[in-house]
Amino acid sequence: MKYPSVLTLIVYAALLLCIGLFEAWVFTRLERIKIVRTHLFIFIELLTIVSVRYIMKRLNTVIKTNSIIAFGFVFKIVVLAVLLTSLITMVFVVLPVSSNPHILSLISTYCLGAVVFLTTCLAISDMMSFVFRQFSKLRGNTRSSPMDRSEIKIRTLLALICALVLILYGAIGASGINIVRLNVPIKGLNSKLNGTTIVQLSDIHLGAFTGKRVMERIVDKVNTLNPDIVVITGDLADSNFQALKEAASPLKKILSRKGVFYSTGNHEYYTGDVDNWIKFIPQFNVTPLMNKRVCLYRSRDLGTESCDRGLYLAGLEDIETRKMRYGSHSMDLHTALSGRKEGVPTIVLAHQPWAAVEAIMWNDVRLVLSGHTHGGQIFPAIPFIYLYNPFFVGLYEPRPSVFVHVSPGTVYYMLPFRHYYRPEITEITLISS
Structure with a gap:
């Protein structure tokens, strides 16, 4: 199965946002609110899909090249379940609400948070690596070579650890009211x-x-x-x-x-x-x-x-x-x-x-x-x-x-x-x- 590129998804999301902003100016109040909410829903879903695809691509590299990760297949299934559950978070935003949230909606928000934090950590890691390589080239380091699997594996593992820290620290921080x-x-x-x-x-x-x-x-x-x-x-x-x-x-x-x-x-x-x-x-x-x-x-x-x-x-x-x-x-x-x-x-x-x-x-x-x-x-x-x-x-x-x-x-x-x-x-x- 051929997936659309990340750039294509981002272009689609940006286009939807622009259309939504135009419609927000043209239509009546209630029409605007419904249309903008719909476009926002699609926009966030597309960004989540981009993030999930990005994460899976990086984690595949780690799982394939690191035998130390116990039960690699089980680990992959768990990660996939978390990533897919994150995709339904916005569904609960558009569904009718009740006096108390559904347990699945609460689980999905934790999964979406995990996607946000892991995407952020991976992106920062990639940007730092890119800047370092460009800096090395400017200094005339001709030995700078493309990233190998071991480097990607290490950076991905570090990003996983950072994301886990953000998840645990953030969940504790939101657990009570001061x-x-x-x-x-x-x-x-x-x-x-x-x-x-x-x-x-x-x-x-x-x-x-x-x-x-x-x-x-x-x-x-x-x-x-x-x-x-x-x-x-x-x-x-x-x-x-x-x-x-x-x-x-x-x-x-x-x-x-x-x-x-x-x-x-x-x-x-x-x-x-x-x-x-x-x-x-x-x-x-x-x-x-x-x-x-x-x-x-x-x-x-x-x-x-x-x-x-x-x-x-x-x-x-x-x-x-x-x-x-x-x-x-x-x-x-x-x-x-x-x-x-x-x-x-x-x-x-x-x-x-x-x-x-x-x-x-x-x-x-x-x-x-x-x-x-x-x-x-x-x-x-x-x-x-x-x-x-x-x-x-x-x-x-x-x-x-x-x-x-x-x-x-x-x-x-x-x-x-x-x-x-x-x-x-x-x-x-x-x-x-």
């Missing part, structure tokens, strides 16, 4: 509000790979903190509301003195059902803040309510809505922040760090809570996500007395691995400054 506590000084905060606690959740990604059981564990951990305020800074879901209604239902068990507040991330819009998420999430005692704000800890002066001694909490739609053409949805700082009482500190929920860059320029905005980056999540992505985002992960002070906190996420996205920051629930204590 509780991280921060103290943040808030300029202008009423002394009576000193010690107010905010628990931040972000990037839970309910859907094909994260379900009700995980949501229940998150809620249990939140309730042990006895928070004053709970916020969810986007990417709560990866599918439509009706499909995930049961999975999201533990949210109504969160115990918080001032309530639970929610702003959208980019993934809610990718579901094509963000309007229903905004409309129906209040049934879980969650208040959506879409370019809106609320005043917490109001006081009564001369019989009227005032926010003079309180705190504003504002939420923004995701910044990506500006280029999505998703109906009337668009991040609007002016609507969310105009007309506030001067001197009253404001906390803003803005999913992406690029939105935080804009929010911190407004007067009296003292803290912006973001997510989105996942702290890079896995090794191949970490440097790229770090370089792209203005704030990567953790607490920043970009201006005097103005802070930005970027959560690494409460769960993970698709692949159950973490190489840099572990999943996190952040407890932020506000300190009068």
Whole structure:
């Protein structure tokens, strides 16, 4: 059987992506979302096929030339099973989801992770070998010869070891949820509000790979903190509301003195059902803040309510809505922040760090809570996500007395691995400054 070349598959994948981007500009909102999701599915499947073919070609060399590998045939069957299982991961993304993920979907994500890590390690090995050989030629080393089987075998074995380390370390890193506590000084905060606690959740990604059981564990951990305020800074879901209604239902068990507040991330819009998420999430005692704000800890002066001694909490739609053409949805700082009482500190929920860059320029905005980056999540992505985002992960002070906190996420996205920051629930204590 003759397989298409790697270059041919890459060209096909790039062509599909280009067609998808064109269709995303031409068609209506729901049509765009369905078409782009379909093209993305095909694109990722093609890249996975390329990776699987690349890995099998390299492993065949090792198995054929290394009698030390015990039970070579069994080893090959196991590897083939892992590689083939990785190919069905994206199928679960397009299939209807239930309240808890199917066991096969979870197994497939581990297999896909193994493919990603092994492909990365093999590719780095090949690139290093290529650079070394080119460097040798430039230095006039005429003895530089094409790679022999023994060199390929050694580099492949080293790549296997590196990939295994990444798999084990990443799986351990994603296996639990840390509780991280921060103290943040808030300029202008009423002394009576000193010690107010905010628990931040972000990037839970309910859907094909994260379900009700995980949501229940998150809620249990939140309730042990006895928070004053709970916020969810986007990417709560990866599918439509009706499909995930049961999975999201533990949210109504969160115990918080001032309530639970929610702003959208980019993934809610990718579901094509963000309007229903905004409309129906209040049934879980969650208040959506879409370019809106609320005043917490109001006081009564001369019989009227005032926010003079309180705190504003504002939420923004995701910044990506500006280029999505998703109906009337668009991040609007002016609507969310105009007309506030001067001197009253404001906390803003803005999913992406690029939105935080804009929010911190407004007067009296003292803290912006973001997510989105996942702290890079896995090794191949970490440097790229770090370089792209203005704030990567953790607490920043970009201006005097103005802070930005970027959560690494409460769960993970698709692949159950973490190489840099572990999943996190952040407890932020506000300190009068």
